[in-house]
Amino acid sequence: MKELGEKMLEHCTGLPLAITVLGELLSKRRTPNEWKEMLHNNMRTFIHEERRKDQEDLKYSDILWVLGLGYHDLPHNLRQDLLHLAHFPKDSEIKVKELCRIWKAEGFMDIDEGHEATNRRFNMLKDEGLIQVEKLDSYGMIKTIRICNLTRDLCITSDKDGNNFWEIMDSRKEMDQYSSSPDTFEDVKPTYKTHSVAIYVNRDVAEEFFPLINNDRKAGLRTLICFNRLPYPSYEQVIQPLLRRFQKLRVLKFENISYGYVGKLPEEIGELVHLRFLSLKGSHVEQVPSSIGNLIFLQTLDLRTNWKSEFPNVLRRLKQLRHLYLPLRCHISGNKLMFSHLKKIETLVNIPLRYCDLNDRETTNLIYKVRKFKVYFHASLWKDFNLKSSGTSQRRYLDSLALDNLSRSRVDVVQFLSGHRTRKLHLEGKITQLPEEQFVPLLTKLTLERTYLHNDPMETLAKLPELKILLLKHNAFEGNKMVCSHNGFPRLEYLSLIALEQLEEWNVEEGALSSLSNLLIEDCYKLLTIPSGLRNVTKLKKLVIKRMPREFTTKVEERGNDFYKVQHVPSVELLKVLSGFQLNDPSVRCCSRIGIPLARHSFPGDDEARSPAIDVGRVAQRKKKATKLLLFVDVSCDFILFAAIRHHN
Structure with a gap:
């Protein structure tokens, strides 16, 4: 053997x-x-x-x-x-939850x-x-995966040899060495078995889509997924003929089209009566037609975008809907949205309190049965919603709850959060204070963003027995001193401190953060030094220090005054401004996240690190608005390869 x-x-x-x-x-x-x-x-x-x-x-x-x-x-x-x-x-990070929703829409999964x-x-x-x-995820369930490139090639070859599940349209001239994808769609052998197409948009949108739209053999497509590689794509020209041609679609998804322009979604969307999954996430959709109410089998509708969009009041007709994501700046035409007809709903995200009726008991009970709920509001509307919700006798089993206060006035969330059994909580916008003691006893993940808390939140949060992930972002706390008390945070594994602009001192007492394995400190410009108590956090495996002043980072480097505090940590990443560097060398090329070469940019250095900066991954999208570009790299790098820069959402 x-x-x-x-x-x-x-x-x-x-x-x-x-x-x-x-x-x-x-x-x-x-x-x-x-x-x-x-x-x-x-x-x-x-x-x-x-x-x-x-x-x-x-x-x-x-x-x-x-x-x-x-x-x-x-x-x-x-x-x-x-x-x-x-x-x-290749090399895609695949979201399991979204993938399963697509599979369910196709009938591939129960x-x-x-x-x-x-x-x-x-x-x-x-x-x-x-x-x-x-x-x-915070439950230990698989959240994202990657498929190995070799495994991917094997699957594509196997698919071609008999199953023909998918055809891949990729117009790139330079294919990876062993890619089995054709250079053009026309190279694919026509087959009646194929019911799904993935199109990789690398050039003009019309040039990519019309060969598919004009192919009569593909009129029966059931799944069409677009992976965009362009910085400013416009789908306005192709969206209407696409909808007219493929009326048997069950899945229509445009992936990664931030800043992609769709305009007014055509009325023809209502003719796709078999549609189960529709995602235009990140795109600029000015108006959604009322005909979308014809999609009576729709299970997932994802319109998440920061652009202002008008949405019709037709939810009462979408009785099979399970996952609804509205635009962040959403205007509802007609009367207020009603959710009481959505008996199967599991996800409600970006719900505008101003345009929704959430106060009747049937809707309130429905909300507390969904797995994920995110509502945004102004302070003037919060009080009535708070009183109605807190007065219900329905037990709260929300898996994920997000409250976003858009106004400058503070709101009181203490009464609303009392008794909740949610596992994940995201509070964004100004609040008066956190509830005392164990206000959400089962909480495993907490994000505080722009909450501008006066009092140190660590005193309260340290008592949460199940908390594993804590993110404090963009002035979540506006005080100058923060303390992790003795034996506090017994199960916390991940801690992120981002843009706490007033924080000057952070103390970690003995026994605190005993389970911490990952720590991120970013943009806390007034923080003078890393806590001495970190040397007692023996389970810490990774420390990332990003965009911090030179005085802070030099202390943590080897031979620095604070190195003894972190020398036990296996992975320490120091990301700082590259000083006095300019892209003059023709052998060095800086590319955007989609591979487009960028114009020459200079790197001013640490002295201007606090000036407004632009992430390299966003340069191709900002274009002329970019006045300064700062590149952050590992300080130990001797050679920098500008091959691909990941876009951080």
Whole structure:
């Protein structure tokens, strides 16, 4: 068996992923005959013959052979899962929750499948080494994943060989070395089996879409997902003919189209009567037509955007709706929105209190049964909503609650939050104070943003027994001293302090933050030094210090005065302004997040670090508004490669 194992190991060519997959397979087979059967099983039919011409291609084929063994050893449903993952662009971080909603809309997943069952599916793929788990949520459930590029290539090849679930339109001239995606859509062999298309928009939107729209064989498409790579795309020209052509769509999603212009969504959207999933997240939609009320099977409607948008009062007709995301600046035409007809609703996000009737008992009870609820309001409207809500006898089981006060006046949230059983809480905007003691005893994640609290919030928050994630952002606290008291925050794992502009002193007493593993300190310009008590936080694995004054960062560096406080931390990242650097060298190219080369920019250095700066990932979108560009890099970097800069939402 040792000899057989060594022969199979040769096909892995040293790749850890392939070795992991092979190990998983061999662990399920106990006899030499089973090992021989697997070794001689010819899985190389998944590799095109032209990929075996030289030594490098042979190496690639060997790796895919091993991955193919793992793929075909999976249960049928998990193989289908992988095929559906392969349409995402390479290196994409995939949101599991949204992916499952798409699958449910397609009928690929049972509409009532819960989070636990979904988590088991992806854990099985992770255990086989075919996907990577990127993030877990506060419950320990899988939140985001990546599919390995090699696994993706294998799935695309397998899909072409028989299933034809997806066709990928990618017009890029320079494809990745082993990508099996065609250079153009016309290169794809027409097939009647394909019901899903993923289109990667790299150039003019019309040039990308009209070959698809004019293809009669594709009129029966059920799923169309667009992955945008342009900084200022305009879909106004193509959206109407697209809706007219593909009236059998169940899923229509435009991914990553921030600043994308749609204009007025055409009335034809109402003719897509089979539609279950519609997402225009991030796009500029000026008006949504009343015909959207015809989409009686719609399960997910995602219109999240910061642009002002007009939305019709037709929710009462969308009785199958489970997830509703409205624009942040939403104007409702007609009477106030009513939610009492949405008996299956699970998510209500960006609900404008001004345009909604939330005070009747039926609606109030409905709200406390949803999993996620976010409402924004002005202080003048808060009191009535607060009294009505707090007076209900309905027990509160919200999984995620977000309150956003848009006005300059403070609001009192103490009574409203009393007795809540929510796990995640986001408070944004000015509030009077936090409730005392354990105001939300089951809370695992808390975000305070622009709350401008006068009193140190740590005294209250340290008592929350289940709190694992705490984010204090943009003047959540406007005092100058903060203390994490003795034995406080027993279960806190992640702490983020961002833009606390008045904070000068932070103390961590012995026994505090005993479970902390990740800490971020960013833009706290008046903070003088890192707490001495951090040296007692033995579980701290990663410390990120970003955009802090030079006096602060130099203390934490090796040989600095504060280095002894953090020398036990395995990963310390110091991100600061690159001083006096200019992009003059033609061999160095600075690119936006979508790969567009940027014009020459200078980097003023630390002295101007407090001036308004622009994240490199947003330069292509700001264009002429950019007057200054500051680049933040690891201070230990000797060489900087400007290849791709991730856009941070």
